[in-house]
Amino acid sequence: MTTRMFGEPIVRREDPRLVSGAGRYLDDLGSEALAAAFVRSPHAAARVLDVDVADALDVDGLVAIYTYEDLDGRVAEPLPLLIPHPALHAPRTGYPLARDVVRHVGEAVVMVVATDRYVAEDACERIRVSYETRPPVVGLEAAARAERRVHEDLPDNVAAHLVQEVGDARAAIAAAPHRLRLDLDIERSASMPLEGRGVYARWDEADRSLRVYSSTQTSTSVRFALAAKLDIPVDRVEVVTPDVGGGFGVKIMHPWPEEVLVPWAAMRLGRPVKWAEDRREHFISSAHERAQRHAVEVGFDGDGVLRGLDVTFDHDNGAYTPYGIIVPVITSTQLLGPYKPGTYRVELRSLYTNTVQVTPYRGAGRPQGCFVMERTMDAIAAHLGLDRAVVRERNFIQPEEMPYDHQLTFQDGRPLIYDSGDYPATLEKLRKLVGWDGFAAFRDEARAQGRRVGIGLACYVEGTGVGPYEGAHVRVETNGSVVVATGLTTQGQGHETVFAQVAAAELGVPVEAVTVVTGDTRRFKYAVGTFASRAAVMSGNAVALAARKVRAKALRIAAEALEIDPGDLEVVEGVVSVKGTPDVSIPLRTVAVLANPLRYAFDEETQRATQFAVGGGADRPPVADDDEPGLEATDYYSPLRSTFAAGMHAAVVETDPETAEIKILRYCVVHDCGRLINPRIVEGQIHGGVAQGVGGALYERMVYDDDGQLLNASFMDFLMPYASEVPVVETDHLETPSPLNPLGIKGAGEAGVIPGAAVFASAIEDAEGIPIHRMPISPSELWELRRREEQG
Amino acid sequence: MTEHDVRLTVNGVPRTARVPARRLLSDCLRHDLGLTGTHVGCEHGVCGACTVLVDGLPMRSCLLFAVSVDGAEVTTVEGCRAPDGGLGPVQQAFQDCHGLQCGFCTPGFVTTVTAYLRDHPDPTPEQAREAVGGNLCRCTGYQNIVASVLRAAEITGDGQP
Numbered sequence: 001m002t003t004r005m006f007g008e009p010i011v012r013r014e015d016p017r018l019v020s021g022a023g024r025y026l027d028d029l030g031s032e033a034l035a036a037a038f039v040r041s042p043h044a045a046a047r048v049l050d051v052d053v054a055d056a057l058d059v060d061g062l063v064a065i066y067t068y069e070d071l072d073g074r075v076a077e078p079l080p081l082l083i084p085h086p087a088l089h090a091p092r093t094g095y096p097l098a099r100d101v102v103r104h105v106g107e108a109v110v111m112v113v114a115t116d117r118y119v120a121e122d123a124c125e126r127i128r129v130s131y132e133t134r135p136p137v138v139g140l141e142a143a144a145r146a147e148r149r150v151h152e153d154l155p156d157n158v159a160a161h162l163v164q165e166v167g168d169a170r171a172a173i174a175a176a177p178h179r180l181r182l183d184l185d186i187e188r189s190a191s192m193p194l195e196g197r198g199v200y201a202r203w204d205e206a207d208r209s210l211r212v213y214s215s216t217q218t219s220t221s222v223r224f225a226l227a228a229k230l231d232i233p234v235d236r237v238e239v240v241t242p243d244v245g246g247g248f249g250v251k252i253m254h255p256w257p258e259e260v261l262v263p264w265a266a267m268r269l270g271r272p273v274k275w276a277e278d279r280r281e282h283f284i285s286s287a288h289e290r291a292q293r294h295a296v297e298v299g300f301d302g303d304g305v306l307r308g309l310d311v312t313f314d315h316d317n318g319a320y321t322p323y324g325i326i327v328p329v330i331t332s333t334q335l336l337g338p339y340k341p342g343t344y345r346v347e348l349r350s351l352y353t354n355t356v357q358v359t360p361y362r363g364a365g366r367p368q369g370c371f372v373m374e375r376t377m378d379a380i381a382a383h384l385g386l387d388r389a390v391v392r393e394r395n396f397i398q399p400e401e402m403p404y405d406h407q408l409t410f411q412d413g414r415p416l417i418y419d420s421g422d423y424p425a426t427l428e429k430l431r432k433l434v435g436w437d438g439f440a441a442f443r444d445e446a447r448a449q450g451r452r453v454g455i456g457l458a459c460y461v462e463g464t465g466v467g468p469y470e471g472a473h474v475r476v477e478t479n480g481s482v483v484v485a486t487g488l489t490t491q492g493q494g495h496e497t498v499f500a501q502v503a504a505a506e507l508g509v510p511v512e513a514v515t516v517v518t519g520d521t522r523r524f525k526y527a528v529g530t531f532a533s534r535a536a537v538m539s540g541n542a543v544a545l546a547a548r549k550v551r552a553k554a555l556r557i558a559a560e561a562l563e564i565d566p567g568d569l570e571v572v573e574g575v576v577s578v579k580g581t582p583d584v585s586i587p588l589r590t591v592a593v594l595a596n597p598l599r600y601a602f603d604e605e606t607q608r609a610t611q612f613a614v615g616g617g618a619d620r621p622p623v624a625d626d627d628e629p630g631l632e633a634t635d636y637y638s639p640l641r642s643t644f645a646a647g648m649h650a651a652v653v654e655t656d657p658e659t660a661e662i663k664i665l666r667y668c669v670v671h672d673c674g675r676l677i678n679p680r681i682v683e684g685q686i687h688g689g690v691a692q693g694v695g696g697a698l699y700e701r702m703v704y705d706d707d708g709q710l711l712n713a714s715f716m717d718f719l720m721p722y723a724s725e726v727p728v729v730e731t732d733h734l735e736t737p738s739p740l741n742p743l744g745i746k747g748a749g750e751a752g753v754i755p756g757a758a759v760f761a762s763a764i765e766d767a768e769g770i771p772i773h774r775m776p777i778s779p780s781e782l783w784e785l786r787r788r789e790e791q792g
Numbered sequence: 793m794t795e796h797d798v799r800l801t802v803n804g805v806p807r808t809a810r811v812p813a814r815r816l817l818s819d820c821l822r823h824d825l826g827l828t829g830t831h832v833g834c835e836h837g838v839c840g841a842c843t844v845l846v847d848g849l850p851m852r853s854c855l856l857f858a859v860s861v862d863g864a865e866v867t868t869v870e871g872c873r874a875p876d877g878g879l880g881p882v883q884q885a886f887q888d889c890h891g892l893q894c895g896f897c898t899p900g901f902v903t904t905v906t907a908y909l910r911d912h913p914d915p916t917p918e919q920a921r922e923a924v925g926g927n928l929c930r931c932t933g934y935q936n937i938v939a940s941v942l943r944a945a946e947i948t949g950d951g952q953p
Contacts, residue, residue, distance in 0.1 A: 015887035016879060018895030019902060021829015021869035028828035060793075116823075118814065194833040194841055194896045194930050245831070245896025246930050279834045492894030492931050684890050687933030715838035715928065723934040724925045752933075 005505035006743075009680035013511075014496040023243040026198030026215040026276060033200055033272035034063055036262055037120035039110035039127050040285060041102035044136035044354040044708020045150070048100055048129060051110055055126035061119035064269060065127070066111040066261070068097045074229050075264050079255065083324030087162035092151050092352070093322045096257040096264075102131070103150055103319035104354050105708055106284025108257050113265055113273055136354035136708035140293050140314045143351035150319060150352035159317055160325045160350040164332060166407045167343030172308030176299025180379050185774040186368045186757060188291040188316070188702035189695070191361040192720060193491070195245020196277030197256060197286060201263035205270055209236040212263050215244050217252040218529030219519045220487045225255040226263055241519030247491035248692070249360040250287050252531040253323055283713035288702055289327060289361035291316040292368045296376055299342075304380045304391035309341040311372060315350045318357035325350045327358060327365040330411050330463075335369025337461050338423040338646060339377075339395040344408075354708045360531065362692060363753045366462060371775060374458040374758035378765065388457055388762070389427060389436055396423040403739075410642060411532075412466045418644040420736045421461065426648050426670050429732050430457070434650040434668040443766075452655045453665065454767025458755035463642035464673070464747025465537025465738075471526050472542040474503055474550045475632035478596075478606060480574055480589030482507060482514045484547075486539040487527020489519030493535055493749060494681040499543045501677055502743070506547035507554075508571030509588065526636075533645070533747025536677060541637035541741045549633035554591045557631070561586055561594060588631075595631035597622035643738040645746035647671040649690075649755040651727075653763040660783035662698060662764060664727040672734035674746035682748045683731060689752015691726045696753065697760035697776050699725065798858045802827065803871030811858050818842045820858035821868060829869040829899050833928070840927030843900035844868050850907045869899035872906050881947040882906050882940070891940030893931030900927050905941050909948055917942060 017023050041048075053065050068076070079093045098109045110127055114120035137148050143157045150157055173179055200213040210232060216222050216239075223239040230237075244251065258275050266273040277286070294313040300306050315328035325348075332346040377395070381388040397404045399422045406416040431437060439455045446453045472486040484503045490496070500514035517523045518539075519530075528538070551571060558576040559566040562584060570579050577585035593609045601607040608614070614622070623629055652666040669686055676682050699719040703711045712718045737744030757775040764782065765772045770789050774781075793812045800807050802825060809815075809824040821827045821844065830853055833839035837855040844853045845867035872880045879887065882905045892898040901924060908923040909915075915923060920941035921934070929937060 011887050012890065014895070015892065016883075018892055019869075019883035019886045019898055020873055020879060021827070021899055023895050024828070025831065025896060027832075028822070031823060031826070118812070192930060193894070194839060194928065195831070195894070244894060245833075246894040248930065279836070492892075494893070680890050684893060684932060684936060687935045688893060688931045689933075691933035692930070714836060715834040716836060720928055720930065722925050722928060723921045723938065726934050728935055729933065 006501055006677055008501065009678055010497065010501065010511065012494045012497045013500060014494065018243070025195055025243045025245050026200060026213060029213055029242060030200040030272055030274045033274035034113050034115060034269065035117040035120045036265065036273055036275035037112050037117060037124050038108045039112070039124045039129060041098065041105060041107045041109055043102060043131050043133045044105050044138065046102050046131035046133040048098055048102060048109060049132055050130040052128040056123040059114070059119060059123040059126065061115035062123050063115065064113040064265065065123065066097065066265065067109070068095060068099045071096060073231055075260055079257065079322055080225060081324065082322055083326055085160065085324050085329070088160040088321060088325050090154050090159050091321045092159070094257065094320050096260045104356055105710060106356060108285065111261050111265065113269065138353055138355060138704050138706055138708050140291065140316050140351060143316065143353045144314060150354055154352065157352045158349055159321050159352055162329065162332065163347045164408050165345045169308040169310045169343040169345035172343040173297050173299030173310055176307040177301050178383060179297065179299050180383060182296040182376060182379055183773060184294045184296060184372050184375050186290050186292050186371055187776060188288050189361065189700045190288045190702065191248035191250035193246025193248055193250065196279065196282040197251065197258065198276040199259050199262040200272065200274040201266035202272045203267040203270060210263055210267065211238045211240065213240050213242055214259055215251060216241055216254055217247045217489050217491060217531055218254055219489055219521050220525065220527040221529060222254050222259060223521045226260065229255065229260050230264060230267065239521045241489040244489065244491040247530070248362040249289070249364060249531060251491065252529055253287050253359040279715065280713055283718070284356060284710055286356065287359040288318065288356050289358050290368060290696065292328070292331065294372045296372060298376050298380065300380055302384065303394055304384050304386050305394050306339065306342045308343040310345045311335065312347045315348060316353050316358065317350045318353055318355045320357040322357065323359040326411055327360055330365035331369040333408050333410050333416050334366045334461065334463060335373045336406060337370060337373050338397055338421070338459050339373065340397055355704055362689065362750050364532065364750070366460060366750065366754045367696060367757055370458060370460045370754050371757045371761065374755065375761060375773070378762050389431060392459060393424060393427060398424070410463055412642060414641050417641055418461065419738050419740050421644060421646045421672060422734060422736050423646060426646060426672055426734055429734065430648045430650055430668060430670040433670060433730060433732050434652070434666065436650065450657065452657055452767045454653055454763045454765065456651045456759045456762025456766060457648065458758035458762060459648045460754040461644050461646045462533060462747070462751055462754060464533035464645050465639060465643045466532045466534055467639050468528060469636050469638035470528060470538035470542045471524065471634060471636040472539060472546040473524055473632065473634045474543065474546040475630065476550060476554065476588055476592040478589055478592045480513060480587060482509055483517070484514060484543055485517040485523040486543060487519070487524040488530045488535055488539050491530065494678065495535060498536060498677045498681060499539060502540050502543045503547045506544050507551050509574040513574060533749040533751065537643060537741060537745055537747050538637055540677060540745060541743050542635060544743055545635035545637055546633050549635055550631060553595065553633065554588060554631055557591050557594050558586050592631040596629045637741065639740055641740065643674070643740045643746045645673040645748065645751060647751050649759045651759045651763045653760065653767055655764060655767045655782065660779040660786065662779060662782065664694065667727040667729050669729055669731045669752070670734065671731065671751060672736050673748040673751065674738045675735055675744040676733070677745065685748050686731060686752040687729050689750060690729050690756070691721055692753040693756020694726055695721045697756045699776060701776055796859050798862045800861065801865045803867055809858065813857060813859050815858045816854055817856040817858045817861055818853035821853060827868050827870055831896050831899055833897065838928065839897065840904065841897045841900040843903045843927065845903055845907055848907065850904045867903065869902045872902050882944040885940040885944035885947055889936045889939040889943050891932065891936045897927060897929045901937060905944055909945055913949060914945055915941060
């Protein structure tokens, strides 16, 4: 049997292409295209006084130079505010090319188009831009002090202010037997996919149509945005996402300035234009995330049970807010994790700084929230002298309390209600996996040998599968192959495999018969995008629903052909047959032929469907009123709310008594994302997430100086983990199905990264006996903490 | 700008390109010779996605000028296929072990591991991890890449394609 279905760890079907160099990423396309390059601001805050292009005009191969003055129509307007929010009272977005003012290093000022990228960069070097600089606002402290402004009309630098409250948290804390206050900081990092952004556009003047290839996480939304910006009918715009070399959130942001300008230039020039971002551009002109400063007040009883939690935090949104305030809103709601806070108050401010804008990076505010909550749990345990796992357990939402309503509004504007989960069982599995109960003895033993080891624990709940919808089209071809198209995009998640598994399982065909197309608006026009651990939940269910429709239609047509009741039929290995009597059968490919009544046959097989061949009564039309030709169907999945996955991680670390080097000895994960479509792929997602968690906890940070220069804008200096830095991940799974969707699945994409900072802070604190309140942490910072601790 | 003729043997096939002296080998392979399997992730020799074998040795093609390797034999990821055109042992191992997700860094790993296994046919897990220690991957967390190295050694040892 070749049929492998839902739940099987099959190898990926996209891999033969990708391992042999036959993948097609953005810069592999368009060898005939002109190349674009950009002159970007070297200053964090400045007025653009003059752009002198005279020297560049001599460059052989130069085609065009554009500044803001050249932009026309809606291209000259500010870029869209993608996600308005009532609390975002002062949204600001940039222009495709700077209009008079630049607000961060890297902002595009001039666009150059030339015969190739080398020549375009030659021209960029010869363009002289005069600036009047002013002191920038860098960091949350400076933003909050508001001695200087990022946007001239905003005296306090505050973009958004939001308070959510459940019960009277401040009163509950004041009345609690125990109280603690903590200040907890997380620094900036970034998605940093190995392939940067890229856009390639072709304008067909005769056809008045535009095709754009973009390395994006949302081709459908880029299409709508471009049609609006360029003022062409949506039906004349196609956006295709080729193979994408990683996204991790940054490519859900759109339309980028370059994503508007490249098609715009292609239309003006009547020639294909391409831009492939270089690494420095990615550092200084795409997006970052994570930087937040939190103040926590917590009240609890003698058992460590929460009475009230009051969290106030500032979020650094950089220079612009095109993606709204999704990141801090997620922090504010998801920091509660698997716990009941008793009462809860959260107040956030989102602040402008003269740095690269902030949009979601894998985890999207959850790593910060998890860090805050889990540090608080550890602090309570330390304060009361209790086991850290026990304190967590005492505050867990219990399985019988599901669905659990936090009475808060989630990132999608819908109520924050957990659908399912078994947190005590998850913790129990983790304790066993890591050997939590025996660790104290190991620590003592190690300490006796002069070694410092520590164990940490962190729990999270992740809202996944956020709406509004995804759709899918499933078609059985007359050769028996099945084509699935869904609109969201793929950046390495294995959608060609998992959606094929879903379709194969639903239809009863071998998975090898199924081909999956994603992110191509020529094939599926309505979609949202790939982010928020939503693809498997949203498109997975849409594929299942569409495949079910196709199956029902196949059974109906086969039943007519076989003159039998559809209820007596089944589909196995691509053949419709009578249950228990497999000899009475009809292949699905023949059903596909019969599904499309033909006047003209195109091969021998399809002669069966022509008008003198088919039976049926002359008293009804060949296609019934409520039917359509073809063995195919489209359906959409639109959930009531997000579904909530959960997990718990434990790390064992060793710190060097002299150098303060931090070594990871073990890393354990227990993960619950409902039913698994492909365990191999889910496991891979966890491994990759953990690696980014390690990076975020121990290595990665964006280092800005006071002038707003990003000092480490290269892979030499921004330390992403290599194989030598990432531990072997030991995993165990729980499968608590989601009651919200037909397949019972929950998202898994972001999970691995969420508890990174929290779990390492916990483990290092355990090894060192020094409170850790700020992540990431480097050996030199740990060394400094030790020194301060020794000095009291 | 003065252009130069560069003669290379790429994946066993003699190729020529007329390029300016500043043309990077990575760009020459990708854009002049159409071998887009070699990827460019950082342009400063850190990520390893552009790794190709030059006269058998793994090198960062983004740090080499095409003119500086005139006359060399170059093997790219496209050349790591099995003689019958199917997946080569390292490529097969990466699929078997889910050693890739987005696949952008994979060509650099495939070439690096191909060269490594030629000299170290039977690595331990620690050695396998060390062997890929100079290449960045943002997706996999490396665990399955290390497994792929071991699996590739196994396949090569068995004499299977």
